[in-house]
Amino acid sequence: MSSFNFDQEIKHHLDVIKSLQKPSGVFTAAASDVTTGYDKAWLRDIFFMTLGFIETKEWPVAEKAAAALLSIFVKHKDKINWAIENKPHYAWQYIHARFHPETFEEYWEEWGNSQNDAVGEVLNLLCELEIQGHSVIKTEEEREVVQKIVDYLIRLEYWHDEDNGIWEENMEVHASSIGSVVAALKKAKQVPWLIVPEHALAFGEEALHTLLPRESKAKFSDLALLSLIYPFGVTTEAETLEILRNVEYHLTKDRGVIRYKFDRYYNRNDDGYSEEAEWCFGLAWLAIIYARRGEREKAYYYLRRAQATVTPEDFIPELYYSHTNQPNGNLPLGWAESMYVVALKEVKELG
Numbered sequence: 001m002s003s004f005n006f007d008q009e010i011k012h013h014l015d016v017i018k019s020l021q022k023p024s025g026v027f028t029a030a031a032s033d034v035t036t037g038y039d040k041a042w043l044r045d046i047f048f049m050t051l052g053f054i055e056t057k058e059w060p061v062a063e064k065a066a067a068a069l070l071s072i073f074v075k076h077k078d079k080i081n082w083a084i085e086n087k088p089h090y091a092w093q094y095i096h097a098r099f100h101p102e103t104f105e106e107y108w109e110e111w112g113n114s115q116n117d118a119v120g121e122v123l124n125l126l127c128e129l130e131i132q133g134h135s136v137i138k139t140e141e142e143r144e145v146v147q148k149i150v151d152y153l154i155r156l157e158y159w160h161d162e163d164n165g166i167w168e169e170n171m172e173v174h175a176s177s178i179g180s181v182v183a184a185l186k187k188a189k190q191v192p193w194l195i196v197p198e199h200a201l202a203f204g205e206e207a208l209h210t211l212l213p214r215e216s217k218a219k220f221s222d223l224a225l226l227s228l229i230y231p232f233g234v235t236t237e238a239e240t241l242e243i244l245r246n247v248e249y250h251l252t253k254d255r256g257v258i259r260y261k262f263d264r265y266y267n268r269n270d271d272g273y274s275e276e277a278e279w280c281f282g283l284a285w286l287a288i289i290y291a292r293r294g295e296r297e298k299a300y301y302y303l304r305r306a307q308a309t310v311t312p313e314d315f316i317p318e319l320y321y322s323h324t325n326q327p328n329g330n331l332p333l334g335w336a337e338s339m340y341v342v343a344l345k346e347v348k349e350l351g
Contacts, residue, residue: 114329
């Protein structure tokens with residue numbers, strides 16, 4: 001497939017994401033009948049799934065999801081208060097990364113729950129809607145909780161706090177986590193009733209630019225770094241070009257973008273040193289970035305490649321096994337569907 005019926009494809013894939021939204025307002029990461037565990041609600045996935053609706057101005061869907069996220073934080077206000085007073089030291093003491101999609105209860109099995117990027121993304125979404133005139137923050141208690149999210153991230157000293165990061169794995173200082181919080185605090189500063197100390201932003205920006213273009217000490221190039229370009233917009237032009245060069249050269253494959261070299265998740269080779277899984281939304285992500293840069297040829301190139309990952313059932317999976325046409329069971333992946341919608345919209349506007 002190389003041609004696009006932009007409006008039709010956008011509508012279809014938005015409808016796919018809507019099918020993942022629960023009455024509570026949150027989205028599940030994938031279909032509710034999957035057996036992989038992706039029938040849960042992740043803070044990060046919900047943030048990325050709202051981008052398709054924000055970009056297409058379907059505000060009610062994004063508002064419903066954001067209101068649900070805010071309700072989760074209100075429900076767990078006592079835990080946030082404790083963390084601000086005591087500073088978490090164990091993963092379970094952090095704001096959890098995923099919740100039951102109906103009851104908003106935390107899952108208590110062992111998990112990499114120290115994910116500062118995910119908390120930053122919730123703050124980012126709430127502030128973005130506030131700035132755009134689509135606020136979901138209605139009560140004084142809700143205002144207090146949003147301020148507490150700011151205070152929580154600062155109490156963690158996010159600029160050098162080791163966390164599990166976007167892929168929920170090794171504890172390190174991650175550029176993508178720092179950048180998520182920096183972007184959120186910049187938005188928070190535009191909300192008149194939120195208090196963001198100047199040092200909190202300055203420390204974050206300094207730490208970010210010191211670490212870049214690396215994702216962490218252990219990872220030179222990582223798909224997560226694209227988040228710093230879109231949607232967070234916290235990189236310099238030189239950093240942007242270096243991140244893109246590294247991701248395209250080291251990580252871009254036939255059916256997607258590997259997260260990082262030697263990624264063992266869905267790796268086809270038992271040794272874990274080759275045949276990393278190819279993540280579909282990486283191609284859409286590159287299309288978005290190039291479209292926003294006005295680089296029409298490269299934007300179309302990556303959008304065509306993203307379109308080729310759509311299954312015969314018209315879904316976009318999480319990933320394909322290395323060098324195969326076989327997706328894993330996480331489909332439709334809401335995050336991938338949303339990134340494809342944004343890519344379609346951005347490239348359409350290039351003409």
